Amino acid sequence: MHLVKPMAKYFSFSAAFLIISIVSYGQENSPFSRYGIGDIYPQQSIASRGMGGLSAAFTSPQAINTINPASYGSINLVTYDIGISIDSRTLLSAVPPENYKSVNFMPSYLQLGLPLSRKARLGLVFGLRPSTRINYSISEGKSINYDSLGYKDSLQNLYDGDGGMNQVYLGIGKTWRSKDSAKAFNSFSLGFNTGYEWGTKFISTKIGFPADSSFQNWYQSNSTDTTRYWGLFFSPGFQANITVAHHINPVSKLRDVLVLGLGASGTLQQNLDASRYITRQTITYSDAGEIVPIDSVLKGETIHGKINLPVSYTGGFMLTKYIVNGPFQYRKWGIGVDYSAAQWSKYRFYGAPDQVMNSWMIRAGAEFSPNPSTGKSIFSTGTYRVGYYTGKDYINADGNGYKVQAFTIGYSFNLRKFHSYDNQFTMINTALEFGKRGSNVNNITENFFKFSVGLSLSDIWFIKRKYD
Numbered sequence: 001m002h003l004v005k006p007m008a009k010y011f012s013f014s015a016a017f018l019i020i021s022i023v024s025y026g027q028e029n030s031p032f033s034r035y036g037i038g039d040i041y042p043q044q045s046i047a048s049r050g051m052g053g054l055s056a057a058f059t060s061p062q063a064i065n066t067i068n069p070a071s072y073g074s075i076n077l078v079t080y081d082i083g084i085s086i087d088s089r090t091l092l093s094a095v096p097p098e099n100y101k102s103v104n105f106m107p108s109y110l111q112l113g114l115p116l117s118r119k120a121r122l123g124l125v126f127g128l129r130p131s132t133r134i135n136y137s138i139s140e141g142k143s144i145n146y147d148s149l150g151y152k153d154s155l156q157n158l159y160d161g162d163g164g165m166n167q168v169y170l171g172i173g174k175t176w177r178s179k180d181s182a183k184a185f186n187s188f189s190l191g192f193n194t195g196y197e198w199g200t201k202f203i204s205t206k207i208g209f210p211a212d213s214s215f216q217n218w219y220q221s222n223s224t225d226t227t228r229y230w231g232l233f234f235s236p237g238f239q240a241n242i243t244v245a246h247h248i249n250p251v252s253k254l255r256d257v258l259v260l261g262l263g264a265s266g267t268l269q270q271n272l273d274a275s276r277y278i279t280r281q282t283i284t285y286s287d288a289g290e291i292v293p294i295d296s297v298l299k300g301e302t303i304h305g306k307i308n309l310p311v312s313y314t315g316g317f318m319l320t321k322y323i324v325n326g327p328f329q330y331r332k333w334g335i336g337v338d339y340s341a342a343q344w345s346k347y348r349f350y351g352a353p354d355q356v357m358n359s360w361m362i363r364a365g366a367e368f369s370p371n372p373s374t375g376k377s378i379f380s381t382g383t384y385r386v387g388y389y390t391g392k393d394y395i396n397a398d399g400n401g402y403k404v405q406a407f408t409i410g411y412s413f414n415l416r417k418f419h420s421y422d423n424q425f426t427m428i429n430t431a432l433e434f435g436k437r438g439s440n441v442n443n444i445t446e447n448f449f450k451f452s453v454g455l456s457l458s459d460i461w462f463i464k465r466k467y468d
Helices: 004-022 069-074
Strands: 078-093 098-117 122-145 152-177 187-208 220-248 255-267 270-285 291-299 303-309 312-325 328-342 359-368 383-392 403-419 424-437 444-459
Touching (some): 069 152, 069 187, 069 220, 152 220, 255 328
Antiparallel strands (some): 078 444, 098 122, 122 152, 152 187, 220 255, 220 270, 328 359, 359 383, 403 424
16 A cells, blocks of 8 residues: 555646646637637547547547546556647738747646456546636727718727636446457446536726827726636446457467447536626726726626536547457557537527537547567557547637648657556657648638647556565
C-alpha cells in the first residue's frame, strides 16, 4: 500500500496544474466563441485524436477513452492520464482583408482509471477537463449620421467575451467476455459517465468615440451580461467485439486474430440552472486604464433561468488485428469510422435560441504498430496513427454554416517499456491536427494547427503482500 502516496502526490500536483491552466487561455481570440456556449473543446484522448478522433469502438490498455465509457471494462492496470495541447489559429477576413494569429496553451484532461475487478472486468474512471471556452475581443469602427444635413462622425464598438464550461466526471464500465477460448475476443460492454459541469459566460459591448470625433464630450457606454450555470450530465455507452477471422501465422507461429468492434455512446439532454446579471452603464477610464462607472441605466437583480443543451451521440466501428503470443496479446493494426451528431437547433438560453445549428462529424482513422512485442527501438515498438474528419460546426454566425475539416497524425511510444516483473509502463501519446473552419461562402474563416501530448502512467498499485 506504500505506493498510494506517490500516486496521490502526482494526482494532487496535476490537479492544481490543470485548474490553473483552465483559467489561463493565453492570447486566444475566437469570434466564433461568442455563440452558444462557446467553442467546444475536444473530449477525445490524445491517442484517439491521432486517428481523427475515433472513439466509438476504440479500446486500449494504454489510453482511457471517455467518449465511450463502455471501454472502461478493458482497464487492467491503474492508469493515470494527463493531456495538454498547444493551439495555433489564424483568423482570415475576406472583407476587409485582415488576419489575426494566436497561439494558446490549453489543458486537455486529468483522469485516473482503476480496475475495480480484473476478474469481473469492471473499471472506474474519474477526472477533470475543460468542455468549452469563450475568449474574444473584437473592435469595429463605424461612421454615423447625426443630423439631417448629413454630418458624419466616428463610432468605435468593442466586443469582449470570456468564460467556458468545465466538467468533473466519474464513470463505470463492465465487460462480459466469451468463455469459449476460440472466441476469447468476443465481448459485450456497457458503461456510463456522470458528473457535474459548471461555467461562466461573460460578454460586454463598449461604445466609444475616437480621438477625431466631434462628440468626445459624450460619455462612453458599457453593457455587460454575466451568466453562471451549473448542472449534472449523464452519458451512457456500449461496445461489442466480434471475432471475424483467426489463424496461425506460418512465419511467426503466432496466432493472428481479426476483430470487428462496434460502439455507440451519447449524452442526454441537459437543463442547466443559471443565474444572470445584466448592467448598462455610462463609463470613463482612469489614468491606469481601468473602467470607472458614471451612471447605471440598468443594474437589476440576479435573473434565474435555464440553459438547455441538446442530445448528442456518436457511433462507429473499428476493425483490429491482434497478435496472440501465449498469455499476451498485442494490437498490430486497426482501422475505423465514426459518425457523431448533436441537435443544437434545440439549444435554448433562457428560452431563446441562438445562432447555432444541428452539427455532425464523420471521422476516419487508422493505427499501426510495426513490432510491438519484440522490437528493439521506440520506433519499432511504438504506434503510428493517421486520420481525417469533416463535418458541420454547430455555430452558425453568418447564416451560411461552417464546414470543418482536418487531417491528423499521431505517434505513441513507451517511455518505459512494460515489464512483467514490476507491472509498470509509461506511455507518451502525441497528436497533430491541421485543419480549417469555414469555406469560401463565409467571410471569416479559421485555419488551425494543434499539437497535443499525453502522459499515461500505469501500474498495479494495490497488491497484497505475500511476504514481510
